[in-house]
Amino acid sequence: MNNTKTALIIIDMINDFQFNHGNMLAEQAQVVAANILKLKQFLTTKGVPTIYVNDHYRLWKADLDKIISYCTNETSRSILEQIQPTEKDYFLIKPKHSIFYGTALNMLLAELEIETLILCGIAGNICVLFSANDAYMREYNLIIPSDCIASNVAEDNEFALKMMRNVLKANTLPHKEYMK
């Protein structure tokens, strides 16, 4: 992994979990958040930038405080406390599933001269999967650590990982493998 050309992308982890099976996803998101955090801390020491791309919760503003305040509830609180962006991280909103659709991400990545994306976050079979395809169509290399994404249903998560590995040529080892 060429650290100077790599970015860590954290998808929809600032989340209110107010949807069908939200509780189920929140439980897994706890584990995933801890893994992402460790990976992020390691990568930060290597100079890899972190970019949050997150649902805007119909606020249509990339105002982090408002989005966190909107999302904070009993289910989400402990996750949000762990995973929220620091001053140094980038924070973009996305209005739809894909991190590229209606966002400045592609331009930011060009400015940072990024060639490889490490995708983490939720849901693995929705926003992560469709974002991964959009990244693939734009010729980025993909790393999607298997224990840094989660989906409502375990089987769907496995399927998404298989698709990203086979169709989108993603590297999908557990996060510790990328901390070397």
Next chain:
Amino acid sequence: MNNTKTALIIIDMINDFQFNHGNMLAEQAQVVAANILKLKQFLTTKGVPTIYVNDHYRLWKADLDKIISYCTNETSRSILEQIQPTEKDYFLIKPKHSIFYGTALNMLLAELEIETLILCGIAGNICVLFSANDAYMREYNLIIPSDCIASNVAEDNEFALKMMRNVLKANTLPHKEYMK
């Protein structure tokens, strides 16, 4: 189904099947081609336009004759003979997985005032699935007849159908249900 606002989209059926498991996909594509053809003939009588969106086979030209000639071989011949576009159909090339990425499809659909897309073609778990998400992000209603798409592996096809039904709100009955 409001016929006046619906378009039939046929994805990558002009295909050379020269890839891993291409023979397996070709076998299923035979069945699918017959179903698509029946659906297309019915919809044509109702005034529904048909739009082919197809891989360009690195010719970078929407020159139908060249693409058919390039794709024709023992495996593909009988499929191509069945399914190829008529003079009245639209024919667009796509350079990547999605029917929207790097194509004029969205503008053509706006000009035709289309709100509902019927997606057919191959591979169900790749180009159809990712195109369906791009259509969903652009607010189109989706119909994806379950017996008009195919994937290398049956299980992958089933999974893609489930995803499109649950996540992208697609209607996925067999094609005969849309011939009423």
Next chain:
Amino acid sequence: MNNTKTALIIIDMINDFQFNHGNMLAEQAQVVAANILKLKQFLTTKGVPTIYVNDHYRLWKADLDKIISYCTNETSRSILEQIQPTEKDYFLIKPKHSIFYGTALNMLLAELEIETLILCGIAGNICVLFSANDAYMREYNLIIPSDCIASNVAEDNEFALKMMRNVLKANTLPHKEYMK
């Protein structure tokens, strides 16, 4: 003008004017800011939403306070005090000339069911002109009040207005004509 389908777009008025001829543009921007403000206040009473789309000053964040703080200086202060967004306004960043390129504007406009854009701001012959063409290609009707845009050089502003009128079919009367 159908108010329920119209949005007011304010382009790059949160500005530091730190560029060639910035002082010249700032002088005109004073006048323009006063006109935009009057128009905005009128349109707000009619239920027309206001959307700021603004350069991000390489902060890559739609954090209004940070951008205002970054932009505030002797030249800009009185303009910024007049024209800054209220809590009710939308605020998007754009990384390049066009208000559509790398932004969620098109999706926001779809959600608000907007068909007509009133474009105001600076520079008339750069970001306003190129944004107007992107709006035209997306089939929006255009109103560009002649006294609500400014360019470094008066001649360039006139030319841009003429182009937008002739090529992009924009309506370009003075702002008072749209306060009826």
Next chain:
Amino acid sequence: MNNTKTALIIIDMINDFQFNHGNMLAEQAQVVAANILKLKQFLTTKGVPTIYVNDHYRLWKADLDKIISYCTNETSRSILEQIQPTEKDYFLIKPKHSIFYGTALNMLLAELEIETLILCGIAGNICVLFSANDAYMREYNLIIPSDCIASNVAEDNEFALKMMRNVLKANTLPHKEYMK
């Protein structure tokens, strides 16, 4: 000029000139066509690819023969005979003003590893100007030979050239300067 990273783009020269002042533009297009042809022949010997990006005349097909047939008339014939694409050239259709909007151009340029675009064609103050801005926003270097574009009105052509030079950093010498 680094020939290996340069592409020649010919905009809307396959034209029926059936619009307001079409005859005026056709007259100038004669001269421009001759210049473009000389430049194209020179650049071809240097290995520079030529990409036509052309209005689709509502045929929604990149079928060169049909478009030429549609466009051929008394006014256009001698221009079309001079300037039409050879087998080796790329030919893309565009549905709107910009060569990038709703086209695969950006992907084709990425595949060819192009960094510099030489833009030629008509109309200089419309499709060429707006395409140039879209190229600039995508970080391409621009060469726009001053005698290889034309607009209905000479003054508008001059203005577009000035804008492209000053705002989009285009190099705008006469075509002979790029034949060295």
